[in-house]
Amino acid sequence: MKLQSDLLHRLEEKPILLMTHLVLGYPSFATNREVIRQMADNGVDCIELQIPFSEPMADGPVILKANQDALAAGVRVRDCLEFAAEMVAAHPRVNFLFMTYYNIVFRHGEEAFLEHAARIGIRGTIIPDLPPEEGADLHRRSSELGLAPIMFFTPTSTDSRMREVADQGQGFIYVVARRGVTGAPTEMDAGLAEYLGRCRRATDLPLAVGFGISRREDVAMLTGRADMAVIGTATIRLVDEQGPSAVGPFIAGLLKS
Amino acid sequence: MKKGYFGRWGGTYIPEVLHQTFVELRQAYEDARRDPAFWKEYVELMGNYSCRPTPLTLAENLSRHFGGGRIFIKREDLNHTGAHKANNVMGQGLLVRRMGKKRVIAETGAGQHGVATATMAARFGFECTIYMGEEDVARQRPNVFWMEKLGATVVPVRDGARTLKDAINEAFRDWVTSMDETHYVFGTVCGPHPFPEMVAWFQSIIGQEARQQILEQHGRLPERVFACVGGGSNAMGIFQGFLEDADVQLVGVEAGGKGLDTGEHASRMVGDTAAPGVAQGYRSMFLQDEDGQMLDTHSIAAGLDYVGISPILADLGDSGRVRFEAATDREVLDALTLTMRTEGIIPALESAHAFVQAFKEAPQMDDDQALIINMSGRGDKDIFTIAHAFDDPSWKEFIIRRGEEYSKR
Ligand SMILES: Cc1ncc(COP(=O)(O)O)c(C=O)c1O
Numbered sequence: 320m321k322l323q324s325d326l327l328h329r330l331e332e333k334p335i336l337l338m339t340h341l342v343l344g345y346p347s348f349a350t351n352r353e354v355i356r357q358m359a360d361n362g363v364d365c366i367e368l369q370i371p372f373s374e375p376m377a378d379g380p381v382i383l384k385a386n387q388d389a390l391a392a393g394v395r396v397r398d399c400l401e402f403a404a405e406m407v408a409a410h411p412r413v414n415f416l417f418m419t420y421y422n423i424v425f426r427h428g429e430e431a432f433l434e435h436a437a438r439i440g441i442r443g444t445i446i447p448d449l450p451p452e453e454g455a456d457l458h459r460r461s462s463e464l465g466l467a468p469i470m471f472f473t474p475t476s477t478d479s480r481m482r483e484v485a486d487q488g489q490g491f492i493y494v495v496a497r498r499g500v501t502g503a504p505t506e507m508d509a510g511l512a513e514y515l516g517r518c519r520r521a522t523d524l525p526l527a528v529g530f531g532i533s534r535r536e537d538v539a540m541l542t543g544r545a546d547m548a549v550i551g552t553a554t555i556r557l558v559d560e561q562g563p564s565a566v567g568p569f570i571a572g573l574l575k576s
Numbered sequence: 577m578k579k580g581y582f583g584r585w586g587g588t589y590i591p592e593v594l595h596q597t598f599v600e601l602r603q604a605y606e607d608a609r610r611d612p613a614f615w616k617e618y619v620e621l622m623g624n625y626s627c628r629p630t631p632l633t634l635a636e637n638l639s640r641h642f643g644g645g646r647i648f649i650k651r652e653d654l655n656h657t658g659a660h661k662a663n664n665v666m667g668q669g670l671l672v673r674r675m676g677k678k679r680v681i682a683e684t685g686a687g688q689h690g691v692a693t694a695t696m697a698a699r700f701g702f703e704c705t706i707y708m709g710e711e712d713v714a715r716q717r718p719n720v721f722w723m724e725k726l727g728a729t730v731v732p733v734r735d736g737a738r739t740l741k742d743a744i745n746e747a748f749r750d751w752v753t754s755m756d757e758t759h760y761v762f763g764t765v766c767g768p769h770p771f772p773e774m775v776a777w778f779q780s781i782i783g784q785e786a787r788q789q790i791l792e793q794h795g796r797l798p799e800r801v802f803a804c805v806g807g808g809s810n811a812m813g814i815f816q817g818f819l820e821d822a823d824v825q826l827v828g829v830e831a832g833g834k835g836l837d838t839g840e841h842a843s844r845m846v847g848d849t850a851a852p853g854v855a856q857g858y859r860s861m862f863l864q865d866e867d868g869q870m871l872d873t874h875s876i877a878a879g880l881d882y883v884g885i886s887p888i889l890a891d892l893g894d895s896g897r898v899r900f901e902a903a904t905d906r907e908v909l910d911a912l913t914l915t916m917r918t919e920g921i922i923p924a925l926e927s928a929h930a931f932v933q934a935f936k937e938a939p940q941m942d943d944d945q946a947l948i949i950n951m952s953g954r955g956d957k958d959i960f961t962i963a964h965a966f967d968d969p970s971w972k973e974f975i976i977r978r979g980e981e982y983s984k985r
Contacts, residue, residue, distance in 0.1 A: 373736065373869040374855050376745045377591040377752070383735055396867045421589060422854045426868030448589045448857070471592035475755070480595060495593060499753035 322414055322442045322467040322490035326525045326546065329364055335538060336547040337573065338365035338527055339554055340418065342385035344394030345371070348402050350563050354554070357567035359410040362574070364547065365527075367445060368406070370399045370419035377447040379502030381552045396427060404439040416469065418445040421453075429457055433464055443467035443490045451487045458487045469493050472518050472526075474510075481521035491525040491547060494518050496532070502552040505531030507540040515544045538573050548573075580769025583894055584852075585887030587859045588768040594748075597755040598768065604675045605770045609777065614674075618667055622781065625699070626656035626666065630782075632789035632948070637918040638938075645799060645941030647934065648948045649921065650786050650814060659924065659953030660782060660810040661692040665761060667778030669696040672759045679703040679758040683747045685712055685740035685806075686878035686926070687719025688953060689763035694728035696761075704728040707746040709738040712878060718960055737872050740882050744856050764807025765886040768857035772888050776812040783817025786948060794946045800825040800937060803950040804929035805900070806842075806879045808886030810952035815898065825899065827937075828889060829929040831875030832902035840874035844885040845893050845900035853884075860887045876905035876965055877925035879953075903932035909965060911935055912955065924953035925962065 329336055339358050341351055358366060371389040375382065407415050417436055424432045424446065436444065443466055449457065451470065458468035467490025472481050474497060485492060494515070496505040505511070518526055528541050529549030538548045550573070557565050580586050588598060608614040622628040631654065635647040652660040672680060680702045684690030690706040697704035706723055710732040713720055723730050736742035744767075751760045762771040765779070790798050801818055803811035805828040818824040833841030836849075844850040844861040853862035855870060863871045863883045875881040892898040903911075911931040916922055923931060927950070934949045941947065955962050963971040 374741065374745055376748045376856070379749070380735075387736060390869055420855075422862075422864070422868040425854050426851070426864070426866070447591050448854070450588065450590060450592055450595060453587050453589055473591075473593040473595075475593055475596040477596065484592065498593060498755075500749045 321465055323524060325414060326364065326491060330525070330546055335542040335545065336364040337362070337538075337570065338367060338529075338547050338549045339363050339570070340367040340369060340549070340551040341554065342369045342371055342382060342389055343399040343402060344389035344392060345385040345555075346388065346558070347392070348398070350558065351402065352406070353563040354558060354566050355406055355410065357563065358570055359413050361567050361570035363413060363570060365414040365416060365442075367416050367418040368399070368403050370396060370417060370423050372420040372423055374422075375420060377500060379500035379552065381502050381555055385555055396423060400435055400439070403441060407440040414442040415440070416443040416445055417441055421446050421449045424457070429460065433457070433461055433466060437464040437466050441466060443469050445469040445493060447471065451484055455487065462489055467491075471495055472521070474498060474514055478517060478521060481518065485522035485524060488522070488524055491527045492518065492522055493549070494526050494528045494545065496528050496530045499530070501530060503531055504533070505537070512544065535573050535575060580773070582772070582888045583891035585858070585860050585890045586769060586772060587854075589854050589857050589859065590768050591752060593752050594755065597751070600675070602770050604671055605774050608671055608674065614670065618670055618778070619781070621666055621670065622663065626662050627654050628781065629785040629789070630654045632786055632793060633921070634793065635919050635921075638915065641914075641918055642935060642938040644939040644943065645945040645947045646794065646943065647938055648790060648793070648798070648946055650782060650948055650950045652782060652810060652950065652952050653923070653927070653954030657688070657692045657695050658957050659688045659692070660779060660813060661689045661763065661953070662695070663781055663813065664763065664775050664778045664809060665689070665692040665696045668759070668761045669700045669702075672702065673700060675759065677757055677759045679705070679754065680761050681705045681707065681747050681750050681754075681758055682761040682763060683707050683740060683743035684719075684763065685709070685743065685881060687712065687716040687723070688879060690723050690728070690730070691719050691726070693761050694723040694726035697728060698726045705750065706730045707733055707743040707750070709733050709740060709743050711738040712740070712743070715878060715961070718957070741856065741870060748857075764809040765812045765888055766807045766856065766858055766860070766884055772858065772886055775809050776816065776888060779809050779813030780816040782810065782813035782950065783815060786814055787817035790946060790948060797821055797824050798946040798948045799941055800827055800934075800947040801950070802827045802829060802930040802934040802947065804829050804877075804880060804926050804952060805885065805889065806831075806882050806926060807884070808889040810950055812886060812888055814948070814950040815892070819897065826892070826897060827933055828898050828900045829933045830900060830902045831877060831880035831929060832904040832907075833874040833876070835904055836902060841902065842873040842875045842881050842883070843902045845890070846902040856884060858884070858887055860884050860890045876908055877929065878961070879924070879926040880929065901933045903929040907932045912962070921951070922955040923951050924955045924958060925965065927952045928955070
């Protein structure tokens with residue numbers, strides 16, 4: 320409940336929240352540190368910390384490459400856990416979530432991973448290859464520890480599937496805006512509006528919409544239809560091209576009306 | 577037990593966007609499986625288009641050479657496109673037609689599954705895209721040539737280790753966008769449910785035939801059955817003919833590469849490099865590091881060069897029903913040479929792994945006992961790979977001359 324009530328509280332002050340994303344250790348922890356500081360200073364509400372995995376099957380080319388480069392540079396899960404603890408302590412206003420693939424959690428030991436995450440103050444987990452059918456135990460244990468298991472809605476989800484998925488979810492629902500992998504643009508059209516309406520009717524949890532959200536116009540079009548905009552690939556591209564100092568102005572610009 | 581699980585292995589670890597696609601695929605598969613007309617159509621197609629039933633050949637010279645058990649060879653090399661891969665692919669082709677989809681995608685390592693899929697797509701009139709690691713595209717040029725000539729688009733995958741597992745990831749990335757009109761023709765008994773079970777079903781035709789043939793030719797069941805194991809589809813295919821016969825030893829042979837102690841191999845069930853894990857949609861034994869990152873694998877046979885193993889075989893390994901062994905690159909070339917010289921038969925490098933282990937065990941057997949080697953594919957069409965593996969001087973000379981000729985133009 321911690322994460323959900325925090326988000327609802329924030330929504331009393333702001334029309335839409337922001338969640339950003341980065342791949343731990345890419346291009347380096349030092350850059351991650353600076354990027355997170357800029358995100359936090361500009362009022363980002365949630366940050367997804369992606370622990371790199373060698374087989375990120377749901378990610379597009381940019382995030383895939385970031386995973387590979389981080390691993391090639393020798394990033395270990397242990398380093399990611401330590402760095403996350405440091406970030407949570409440094410930025411108490413931000414909700415941090417772990418995003419990774421299931422094998423990382425499984426290999427570390429589910430219980431040890433979740434306990435560690437909860438102990439250092441992580442608020443939730445996003446595991447794209449762990450559907451409710453396979454994740455029931457992990458999701459139950461997460462909830463017990465006060466970690467929100469984040470579930471996905473997608474454009475191919477039927478109404479009954481959405482309700483089924485939402486049952487295991489807490490915190491918010493990650494609404495995948497379109498088919499495909501991360502990285503390509505998403506257009507607002509009648510289909511998307513209708514889909515977001517279906518999502519809204521299926522759950523009371525806040526809706527975080529991601530996949531292809533990268534500009535102020537994207538955030539504006541989601542305002543009123545969703546609770547949180549998720550910026551993924553865009554910041555990784557930005558840091559690649561312009562360095563970490565470009566992140567603060569970019570984030571601030573997303574919310575200007 | 578939960579559907580799609582085999583003991584503690586298997587499952588459906590897929591992104592939510594594919595949930596509905598898998599609901600529909602499972603339904604189509606289960607309907608087909610319940611419909612006797614489907615299997616009948618499949619067997620007829622394989623008889624008419626792909627030389628089935630493939631022969632069970634008594635290798636008299638090899639049997640005499642080793643002076644032990646009678647060696648029989650199940651000739652999957654005589655399938656159309658030269659390997660057991662055709663069984664799976666034609667079966668899935670029939671299923672795709674039933675589902676009304678118009679496009680197929682597939683991953684390929686060695687290129688065998690890619691060529692088989694491109695062939696099936698040509699025959700059924702489907703659009704076809706094949707994902708193949710850049711490294712494999714370079715190693716397996718002749719197969720790329722055939723896929724393209726058969727009308728498929730071959731996409732080189734530049735991510736990760738640029739081999740089979742990366743091609744699988746890329747095929748999934750295509751599928752999460754295109755699933756409405758596209759079917760992913762998974763190449764082996766791995767991946768999310770229902771693929772392991774479904775591919776095993778199509779491949780079971782090998783074991784059904786082999787069982788009947790050995791009873792006809794030898795008068796009783798074999799003592800042992802040998803098959804190489806990459807993902808595990810040819811092994812599952814033949815093993816299913818004998819699973820219920822507790823006295824028949826089933827032996828799966830993995831790629832020992834340069835030796836298990838060198839780290840350059842692809843043995844999941846032999847040695848201690850592999851550990852339980854979840855990747856590419858299923859839970860099984862994977863070659864991975866302490867963090868759960870997949871390792872680079874090596875084998876002289878591209879078709880065995882893979883990090884995971886079928887969840888069904890992992891379970892049969894747990895229960896002891898299947899015994900696993902490993903053959904090194906060196907042993908494979910020796911077994912290949914011997915088989916060519918004594919029988920005039922050219923196994924694929926993958927299949928030659930099964931020959932290695934059978935040759936080690938044949939002398940321990942009595943001459944009234946039989947063993948079967950599943951020859952999953954033929955080697956002659958992989959002339960570039962095999963000539964390279966043998967480091968053949970006159971072949972190299974030929975390639976250099978041809979290269980000079982081309983570069984002059
Ligand atoms: C001839 C041949 N045998 C065996 C294999 C390994 O696959 P599996 O273990 O699924 O039979 C391959 C894969 O490409 C192959 O081409």
